[in-house]
Ligand SMILES: CC1=C(/C=C/C(C)=C/C=C/C(C)=C/C=O)C(C)(C)CCC1
């Protein structure tokens with residue numbers, strides 16, 4: 362584990378050609394662009410948590426059967442300030458930093474007494490967001506950094522707060538067919554209110570970037586949801602969308618705002634301000650995308666913690682959504698770097714297994730239905746929704762499968778009926794050891810694994826003209842802890858899970874979090890697909906600009 366978490370990774374600025382074994386399909390042309398932490402120490406100082414590490418972008422450029430790899434640290438203001446000071450001077454999720462107060466790194470950074478919520482880091486290490494022709498590295502604060510997907514250079518810093526009142530925003534936006542981006546963020550005690558804000562970044566005007574127009578300027582509030590508690594909004598990492606609805610889980614895993622406001626003077630991290638409240642329920646908020654208003658029914662379920670939504674769709678007057686759930690908030694505790702060492706097996710044991718669950722909500726509740734009756738009549742599921750008094754519905758999910766994380770689907774089916782989930786497989790620890798294809802219909806799965814190999818989130822890329830949901834390939838960057846084995850890009854046939862090719866590189870590669878595939882211009886694998894009409898397709902499949 363030392364190889365993965367202990368060392369700072371070197372950048373690979375010059376593209377290095379990979380050794381390809383097997384055959385990469387000729388149609389697969391583009392860039393797999395990914396993000397994750399690569400530097401865990403600066404000078405003599407070290408971060409406490411894996412999610413604190415400085416963002417290292419890396420990419421696999423796939424062209425005519427060849428693969429080129431490169432990596433580059435995101436030149437965030439956080440990175441620059443740390444490197445200049447030769448120590449950690451900006452606080453991250455699990456590490457509170459104490460900079461020289463004379464050096465003001467961020468404008469409002471340390472005016473803790475006048476601002477309840479401090480300015481957060483721009484170390485955007487979690488994912489890549491696509492916004493028209495632009496790509497951004499993202500994290501969960503209000504900052505995103507535009508990047509050049511070809512050279513991995515860092516471009517401007519964008520603060521969502523300039524356009525919409527959010528202090529935090531997820532790293533898992535959704536895209537629709539028109540190229541609009543939908544995301545959700547938390548607005549903390551703004552005008553005496555704490556709310557969750559669903560916001561939309563409209564599809565950019567074609568050619569707008571050339572005129573210096575950023576689509577972010579047109580960001581608008583889609584809908585907002587008042588938080589149940591002013592001083593303890595929920596933490597969330599993603600949300601769900603179906604064709605007509607948005608699903609937002611207000612879960613009992615909460616940020617304590619008063620603790621956050623005093624964290625700096627108390628010498629504790631942001632992570633210590635997050636807590637699971639097993640005594641509270643999970644509120645399920647459903648927004649109608651057509652009216653931009655919450656539906657009148659109040660849905661709730663037992664306390665749980667969800668990081669990743671998988672998908673959602675509507676069927677026979679019901680809204681179905683699939684999420685990976687935990688029984689408590691212990692997952693993030695397992696990623697303290699002190700645990701990710703030789704005693705990893707003992708220190709990082711999962712106490713709550715990630716469990717794929719299907720929730721089914723009745724969209725129209727019969728006023729005359731008896732209290733206590735099950736409102737779900739679908740034969741395909743055992744999920745239940747029990748009528749309670751005062752328009753309330755208590756949801757009992759169907760348990761589908763255990764041990765899945767970092768789920769991915771064929772995005773043409775986002776918000777639509779679907780059958781397959783591609784995911785990383787975890788066993789006793791939260792670090793994935795396999796890649797899984799789970800078939801929701803047959804409840805069976807296919808697995809890829811190899812000794813000493815640690816796979817990243819698998820991404821699905823459809824074959825051009827594909828008719829079937831699983832007609833395509835799976836891409837996953839694999840890190841190896843066997844010194845004899847180089848890291849590689851794995852290409853699997855998504856249908857059979859057989860290996861089509863691997864592209865090995867003799868470089869240090871980091872275990873990443875999330876990313877996307879940018880098909881080459883004119884070679885959009887989704888373009889000819891019949892399922893093209895599915896609402897979410899276009900934005901996910903549009904080609905990258907050439908610079
Ligand atoms: C800095 C910071 C945060 C950072 C959270 C991060 C960095 C979460 C990473 C999650 C990952 C990587 C999940 C993987 O699936 C909070 C808690 C939002 C709020 C306070 C400031």
Ligand SMILES: [Fe+2]
Pocket residue numbers: 533598668669875
């Ligand atoms: Fe995630």
